[in-house]
Amino acid sequence: MSRPEHGRGQGPAGPAPQTALEEAFREHWGRLLALLVAQFRRLDLAEDGLGEAFESAARHWPAEGVPVNPAAWLLTAARRRVLDRLRAEAVAARKEPLLVVDAQTRHDAAAVMADPGGLLADERLRLVFLCAHPSLAPESAAALSLRLVIGVPTSDIARLFLVPEPTMAARLTRTKRRLAATGAPFTVPPDGPARDARVGVVTSVAYLAFTAGYAPGTGPDVTRTALAGEAIRLTRVLREVLPGQPALDALLALMLLQHSRRDARVGPDGLPVLLPDQDRGRWRHDEIAEALGLLEPLARRPVDGVAGEYLLQALIAAEHAIAPTAADTQWHRIAARYAELEELTGSPVVRLNRAVAVAESEGPAAGLALLDGLEDHLPHSHRLPAVRAELLSRAGDRDGADAAYGAALELCGNDAERALLEARRNALDAMGAGPVESARDPQP
């Protein structure tokens, strides 16, 4: 698909129109798209029409000046494009399924006048719930949310999820069509447990978009890490349309803390740098400060359920973020948070992380005791034998450590991580007490 998705960096735009265009894109993409969907009940046409409106703006604004009300200009242009397409379809007698949109919403959206100063109704919340509909595969929901709610180009979403662009384009098309064909409504679920559950889905979809940027891939990962920043932008929009949701506040804090270390996570050789070895001067301290500000009110009252999980993870990340050096890390506090998190989730991965924290605060024997029996729950994890190896090495059991490194290498498929494990195994002869392998970035 060669269709440009928005006017970023196109045309002989002077700085002012270009800035106005970028601002309009960030400010209005989601709102305008939601309005077009409400009026025309077609996700594909709304997306294409709005994309073309932005392209048109990139051509016209530099020559004719930035309109007084950019949003109104874009809405009018997009509506015209959609109507053109609908006429062409009518001639071709094609029939696409229409989204379920109630009559009142359709009427209101169509009545939004494109006059300067006129307020645009914000239908983004409906769009947010639709894109993260629980009937969609989580990855499809994450991709669609990035595309439709904040306008991330398909090519970027494809890179984020490590698939070729045509594959992602096809997946997005299928997902849009599926929503209409199955009758998923463009609506805000009524207040109550059903709404809470849907907010939970919205939250997990945003986190999935974020973690995709950190999933190990092949080739340079730098761009993909930057793309994880788009998930943060999505989460900011979610907080705007769903204010007062502790899960979203905690999630944003967690993402900011994890993302703040992006520049320090990879060394000049392209190999991952473990948390204790990272140059803390390269962490983004403004982002850490924002995250701590988000956590402060949350940490003072009990938060349970999904919000509690994100909150505990964020509080753990915050402990790392506030330690001036690795040696200053308050491992006993981290171990206590992991214990809470394990109680909440029952997750064996959390127990593994807890074992690492306990080993750091109480010594390797206490950590090893927590690993007992974990193999049954994590039979394919290379991290489990890797952590065991490090703890055995610290406890002075060289042969045990060597065997555990062997087990870890058998299970590990990532080249960079394998290199790291090999190096640790070779260093066993020296038997120095290095940092625990998994005291590294606890990022997903």
Place this chain on the structure above:
Amino acid sequence: MRYFVTIAYEPTVWSDADEATRQRYHQEHLTFHDAVKERAHLVAGEALAGPETATTLRHRDGSPVLTEGPFAESTEVVGGFYLVDADDLDTMTELCALLPKAYSLEIRPVVRVEGFEER
């Protein structure tokens, strides 16, 4: 929209259920019927006889051939269906959540095939 709901479950769900459990399943179906009456429209719904009563017809070399038993060997069997007119998928999933929890329910929109509307 019109939705076709396929009800599937492990055969033992009904066969091994004691009287109290069966009563509860019945009650849950009645609750579903009442809720559909209120929020949607029930077009049809039937329970099927067991999978051992199924006859499958396929064509082989141009001739119809009958085989004993259902389409596919799977642990779950189709036990019944509902055909419901509802506003949207969310309404449909909320209604279907009232049916016994031991069921797997496949909810699919019905499409109108041109030329067959008035038959």
